[in-house]
Amino acid sequence: MNTGVLYILVCGSPIARDVGIxxxxxxxxxxxxxxVTTPDGRKFVDARAxxxxxxxxxxxxxxxxxxSDVLPPADAMIVAPATVNTVNKWAAGITDTLVLGLLVEAYGYGVPIxxxxxxxxxxxxxxxxxxSLAKLRDWGVQVLYGDHIYQLGGPGQTDRFRHQFPWRRALQAVSDPVRMTSRVEPDVVS
Structure with a gap:
């Protein structure tokens, strides 16, 4: 089965160490x-691996x-983990990193994200x-966020919940965006 080209866009977070999953x-x-990583995201991944x-x-x-481009064009994108910095810049249309430039262009191309x-x-x-998350939702981005998706730890404690990061759910969202839209609930703010 050939699904197409998937870009995984990685930001600077300890969760990025697990992107190989x-x-x-x-x-x-x-x-x-x-x-594709942000400059800070690259610090957390093993680029060679x-x-x-x-x-x-x-x-x-x-x-x-x-x-010339060294990567084929994307058919879908997943931004994971996405930092507050990247989410807010993306919603504002800022393109000061390759990841943000790709996301802004993806909207114009209609790429599922x-x-x-x-x-x-x-x-x-x-x-x-x-x-910013509300803007992204309005633009058709599948936003997977809130206590019903996964829990957040306190400052310096984010590794505590690392094992429950919902990688599979993100993949399902770009593989079947219509089905995921009906299942994903709005933000839960504590």
């Missing part, structure tokens, strides 16, 4: 997977003018995060 699941489901796993270079920065924001439970209370 999502890569493996997606490949099992027939996706050709490409990993991911390149070996996917067969594609792990991209972090915009290419130089005139350079799922986002799994991950932060600590104190930062999650900031109103701008919830405003």
């Amino acid at each position: 999502l890569v493996r699941m997606a490949q099992h489901d027939g996706w050709d997977v490409c990993v 991911l390149q070996q796993q996917t067969g594609h270079p792990v991209r972090t920065y915009y290419k130089s003018p005139g350079d 799922a986002v799994l924001p991950y932060t600590n439970n104190v930062m999650a209370l900031h109103p701008s995060l919830h405003e």
Whole structure:
């Protein structure tokens, strides 16, 4: 089964260390997977292992003018883990990283996107995060966030819930966006 090309866009979070789990699941489901990281996201991943796993270079920065694309075009994207910084910049249309540039372009191309924001439970209370997530939902992004999706830890405690990060749910959201739209509930703010 060939599902298409899936971009996994990774931000700077300890959860990023486990992105190989999502890569493996997606490949099992027939996706050709490409990993793109923010500059801080790259600090958490093993780029060499991911390149070996996917067969594609792990991209972090915009290419130089005139350079050809080294990745095939995306048929779907998953942003996981997505930081508060990336979510807020994305909702504002800021493209100061390759990940953000790809997300802004993806909207124009109509590429299905799922986002799994991950932060600590104190930062999650900031109103701008919830405003940004509401914008993304309005734009058709599958936002997987809230206590009904996974729990957040306190500052410095995010690894405590690392094992329950819903990688499979993000994959389902881009594989069958209509089905996931009807199942995903609105944010639950504690």
